[in-house]
Amino acid sequence: MNTPSAPILSLTDVTKVYRSGGSLFGKTGxxxxxxERISLDINAGEIFGLVGxxxxxxxxASRLIVGLETPDSGRIQFDGREIVGLKGRARREFTKHVQVxxxxxxxxxxxxxxxxxxxxxxxxxxxxxxRRSRRVRVSEALETxxxxxxxxxxxxxxxxxxxxxxxxxxxxxxxxxxxxxxxADEPTSMLxxxxxxQIFRLLNRLRETFGxxxxxxxxxxxxxxxxxxxxxxxxxxxxxxQGTAAETIMHPLHPYTKALLDAHPRFGSCKHKExxxxxxxxxxxxxxxxxxxxxxxxxxxxxxxxRHAPTLKSLGTDHRVSCFLx
Amino acid sequence: xxMALLEVDNLSIGYRTDSGIHxxxxxxxxxxxxxxxxxxVGESGCGKTTIGMALMGLSAPNAKRISxxxxxxxQDLTAxxxxxxxxxxxxxxxxxxxxxxxxxxxxxxxxxxxxxxxxTHEPGLSSHAxxxxxxxLFELVKIPASRLQxxxxxxxxxxxxxxxxxxxLAxxxxxxxADEPTTALxxxVQNQILSAIGSFxxxxxxxxxxxxxxxxxxxxxxxxxxxxxxxxLVEYGRQxxxxxxxxxxxxxxxxxxxxxxxxxxxxxxxxYKNRRL
Numbered sequence: 361m362n363t364p365s366a367p368i369l370s371l372t373d374v375t376k377v378y379r380s381g382g383s384l385f386g387k388t389g390x391x392x393x394x395x396e397r398i399s400l401d402i403n404a405g406e407i408f409g410l411v412g413x414x415x416x417x418x419x420x421a422s423r424l425i426v427g428l429e430t431p432d433s434g435r436i437q438f439d440g441r442e443i444v445g446l447k448g449r450a451r452r453e454f455t456k457h458v459q460v461x462x463x464x465x466x467x468x469x470x471x472x473x474x475x476x477x478x479x480x481x482x483x484x485x486x487x488x489x490x491r492r493s494r495r496v497r498v499s500e501a502l503e504t505x506x507x508x509x510x511x512x513x514x515x516x517x518x519x520x521x522x523x524x525x526x527x528x529x530x531x532x533x534x535x536x537x538x539x540x541x542x543x544a545d546e547p548t549s550m551l552x553x554x555x556x557x558q559i560f561r562l563l564n565r566l567r568e569t570f571g572x573x574x575x576x577x578x579x580x581x582x583x584x585x586x587x588x589x590x591x592x593x594x595x596x597x598x599x600x601x602q603g604t605a606a607e608t609i610m611h612p613l614h615p616y617t618k619a620l621l622d623a624h625p626r627f628g629s630c631k632h633k634e635x636x637x638x639x640x641x642x643x644x645x646x647x648x649x650x651x652x653x654x655x656x657x658x659x660x661x662x663x664x665x666x667r668h669a670p671t672l673k674s675l676g677t678d679h680r681v682s683c684f685l686x
Numbered sequence: 687x688x689m690a691l692l693e694v695d696n697l698s699i700g701y702r703t704d705s706g707i708h709x710x711x712x713x714x715x716x717x718x719x720x721x722x723x724x725x726x727v728g729e730s731g732c733g734k735t736t737i738g739m740a741l742m743g744l745s746a747p748n749a750k751r752i753s754x755x756x757x758x759x760x761q762d763l764t765a766x767x768x769x770x771x772x773x774x775x776x777x778x779x780x781x782x783x784x785x786x787x788x789x790x791x792x793x794x795x796x797x798x799x800x801x802x803x804x805x806t807h808e809p810g811l812s813s814h815a816x817x818x819x820x821x822x823l824f825e826l827v828k829i830p831a832s833r834l835q836x837x838x839x840x841x842x843x844x845x846x847x848x849x850x851x852x853x854x855l856a857x858x859x860x861x862x863x864a865d866e867p868t869t870a871l872x873x874x875v876q877n878q879i880l881s882a883i884g885s886f887x888x889x890x891x892x893x894x895x896x897x898x899x900x901x902x903x904x905x906x907x908x909x910x911x912x913x914x915x916x917x918x919l920v921e922y923g924r925q926x927x928x929x930x931x932x933x934x935x936x937x938x939x940x941x942x943x944x945x946x947x948x949x950x951x952x953x954x955x956x957x958y959k960n961r962r963l
Contacts, residue, residue, distance in 0.1 A: 413872040552729035552899060557943035557952075564954040579873060582902075582945035586952045609947055623877035624947055627905035627929065638874065 367401035368541060368573050369425065374398045374434030376420055376597075394420040396597045397434070399672070404540075407567055407574040409588030409605065411581055411620070417597040418577045422543045425575070426460055427451065438541070456486055459534035463546040465526035469518040475502070476514040479533045486537065497536055504569075505532035506562055524555035531562065535570075542566070545577045560587050581620055585609045590678070593617045596652040599672060603679035613681040616653045651684070659685060689760050690717040691893040692741070692861055697754030699736050699745070707750065710736045712917035714754075718910075720860065723887055723894035725904030725925075727940065728914030734897045738865045741895065742781050743771040758861065776807050780859040782850055782883070784866040789850050790838040796849050797834040803856045823852040827882060844875035851882065861893045868903065880907055901940050905929055913937045 376395040394417045402408045412418040423429045425436060427443065436443050438454060446454055459482075462468040469478055479498045483489055489497060502510035505528040518526055527547060534542055544563060548556030564587060566572050578584055584591045585605055592602040593614065601614040612618050618635035636658065643655045646666040651657070654665045664684050672682045697714045700707035711733040718724045726734045739745050741756060743763060756763045758779060763771065783789040791799055800820050804811065811819075821831055827848040838846055847867065854862055864883060868876040884907050887894050898904050904911055911928040913921040913936065920934040932938045945952060 413874070553901060554729070554939050554943045557945070560945075561954045580945070581873075582947055585947055586945045586954065605951075619874060621947065623874040625877075625880075625900075625902040625906035627902070627925070 366404065368404040368439060369402040369575070370435075370437045371398055371400050371421070371425075372435045372437070374421075374424060374431045374436060376417075376424060376429065376431050393597050395424070395431075398594075398597075398599050399434075400592055400599060400602065402541075402573060402575060403590075404573050405567065405571050406589040407563070407576055407587055409576045409578060409584035409591040410594060411578055411584050411591055412594035413579055415596075416594045418594050419545055420597075421594075422460065422545050422575065422577055425543060426455070426458055452486065456537050457539050458541045458543070459537060459539040461527070461530050461534050461542065461544045461547045464550050465518075465523055465530050466550065468530055469526055471518055473517075474514065475507075475516050475518075475521075475529055478518075478529060479536050482533060482537050488537070498532075501532040501536040502529075504535055504566070505529070506558070507532065522555075523551050524558065527551060527559055528562070531559075531566075535566065535572075538570070539572060541573050541575070543575045543577070546579065547576075548583070549579070563587065581609055581624060593620070598652050598669075598682065600653065600683070601679075601681045602672070607679050613675065613679070613686060614653075614683050615657045615659050615685075619656070651682075653683075661685070690757070691720050691722075691759060692718040692895070693755075693757040694737075694741075695755045695757070697737070697740065697756065698752040699733075699740055700750050700752050701746070702748045702750055707752075709752070710749075710917055711740070714914075714917075714919045716912055716919065716922055718861070718893040718895060720893050721888070721891045722910060723884075723896055723908040724910040724912055725896045725898060725908030726912045726914055726919075727898055727901050727904050729899060732914040733917040734914050735865055738781070738863045738895065738897050741861075741863055742779065743768075743775055744781075773807075776803065776859065777857045778859055779861045779863065780854040780857065782847075782854045782862065782864040782867045784869055790846060792838050795835055795837055796841070800849070800853055800856055803853050807857045819856070823855060826855065826886060827852045842875075843871055844879060847871065847875075847879050848882065851879070851886075855886065855890075858890075859892070861895070862887065863895045863897070865897045866899070867896075869899075876903075883907065901944055902946075905944075913940065 374395055375397055378392045378394055379389045380392060398421065410418045410421060420429065424431050427446065430444060438458065443454055476498055479501055480494050483494045483497060499510040502513055507513045507525065507528050521529065548559050551559065560583065563574065567574060576588055588605045590603065591605045591608050592599050593616065595616045601608060601612065601617045608617065612621060615637035619638040622635050622638065639656050639658050645655055648667050649669045650667065651665040651670050654660050657665065661684055670682045670684050672680045673686065674680050675686060695715050697711055698709065699711040700709045714737060716724060726737065728734045736749065740751065751764060790796065797820055800823060801816050804816050804819060824831055824834060829845060829848055841849065867883065868879050871879060880903065896904060896908050905925060909925055910923065911925050912919050913934065915936045921928055921932065921937040928937065929941060932941045
């Protein structure tokens with residue numbers, strides 16, 4: 361594990377609100393808060409896991425980082441430079457360093473492009489190299505991604521590959537620019553178990569060999585436990601707990617993190633402790649500001665959790681939790 | 687040996703394609719008794735759903751049973767006519783489908799969909815008895831009776847899956863086939879559905895065939911595990927034995943790929959020892 365160093369990516373109080381419905385001329389639609397004042401630092405060389413259920417805002421976070429969306433407020437800094445609102449050449453320079461691996465390798469690859477053209481495209485976009493050197497770099501990237509020997513893949517098309525091979529092509533495409541930061545958004549949720557294990561190994565090796573920093577987005581605490589150095593648990597757009605993967609998962613604090621752990625399949629020797637923090641039903645949502653987990657939390661404190669929203673506070677070294685119980 | 691609830695003997699099923707018959711299930715045998723649950727795991731395309739559909743007598747039109755027998759309490763289902771099979775299906779053997787989003791009819795109230803299932807298969811029942819059973823089914827799957835009048839789109843994914851479970855139980859079957867019943871659900875909801883399935887399976891002493899790609903889920907729910915690979919059942923035994931001493935290399939690969947929450951994270955770094963990354 362790498363020693364923590366200066367953050368390569370920082371999110372400070374990032375909020376993103378989507379508006380749905382409403383008319384073209386008025387802003388009367390419903391507000392959906394996808395991210396609410398999220399702050400987190402990702403250190404160079406680490407794998408940071410963002411864990412949450414569907415709709416928690418974890419994918420929104422990745423879209424904000426690569427600039428597919430703009431935050432409503434807050435700052436996002438890469439290497440100390442503000443990246444919100446970057447345009448033109450500065451934006452292109454930034455995207456060279458930050459690449460994304462998407463969830464579904466059946467949709468993220470263009471069916472009409474050969475594997476060579478797919479992996480080569482980022483080089484063309486950024487105007488790197490000539491015909492010959494691009495061919496070398498594409499071959500190297502394929503090899504890095506475990507598609508060996510690369511020559512046998514260059515002329516093939518996505519439909520001729522399995523799901524695992526396609527995801528390796530997506531990884532090669534992301535790595536061909538030698539980025540410093542990779543966002544992997546549920547990269548294995550469409551893959552079979554044994555294949556996804558190989559992809560985890562590959563991601564781990566990319567970090568060890570190339571020192572690439574990674575934001576790993578997942579719904580699986582087990583995946584986060586096994587791959588990540590640090591994790592953040594996100595619920596309804598808020599970061600509820602953050603810490604090292606070992607500490608957060610073996611000694612969780614937030615009732616929601618505990619509920620996620622309780623829900624993990626248990627069998628054989630990995631029968632773990634039962635926390636029982638989840639209510640059977642659900643309380644009505646209070647009108648006032650409240651803890652996002654209040655409606656489902658068995659441990660909620662009356663007149664506190666339903667009246668105020670907790671903020672993230674530090675407990676010990678690098679373990680932070682957003683809960684009034686602490 | 688006593689008569690098994692379900693006995694599958696040397697079942698082979700192929701699909702007719704333009705280039706001849708493609709074998710999807712190759713000589714599979716297993717048995718399930720009352721109170722037991724057999725989890726069939728395997729990757730996509732290994733033939734596990736083909737088995738589930740064959741058990742229900744709902745095989746695709748181009749599927750062809752090449753050999754084998756399926757016996758439910760001694761009665762050979764493969765020898766039955768479509769009409770006789772229809773009488774057995776849902777009453778003695780029923781199914782929880784994968785996609786809760788699509789398995790319900792969006793233009794009918796959920797109550798009507800359940801009562802329809804009951805009336806179709808048990809036409810003799812009085813309307814009072816049907817209404818009573820519908821209510822108790824909702825109680826069983828923990829949906830408030832006040833939601834009976836709702837349409838499927840008013841339900842969350844987890845609640846829709848509960849409705850699907852209630853439908854599968856509507857006619858008191860003795861065997862349930864569950865095909866990836868929690869695949870599209872979030873972890874917490876998945877856990878709630880799995881414990882619901884587990885508890886009625888035990889309480890009602892049902893036999894269950896649970897089909898899944900996820901060994902962790904199967905290990906959580908099932909008493910027995912069958913591992914399929916390329917149409918064959920490569921390993922089959924009690925849950926504990928399969929997990930603790932997997933015999934077949936493919937099972938070892940699957941068990942080795944299980945990510946757990948243990949103190950010691952899996953070793954992701956020993957890549958150089960392996961031929962393929």
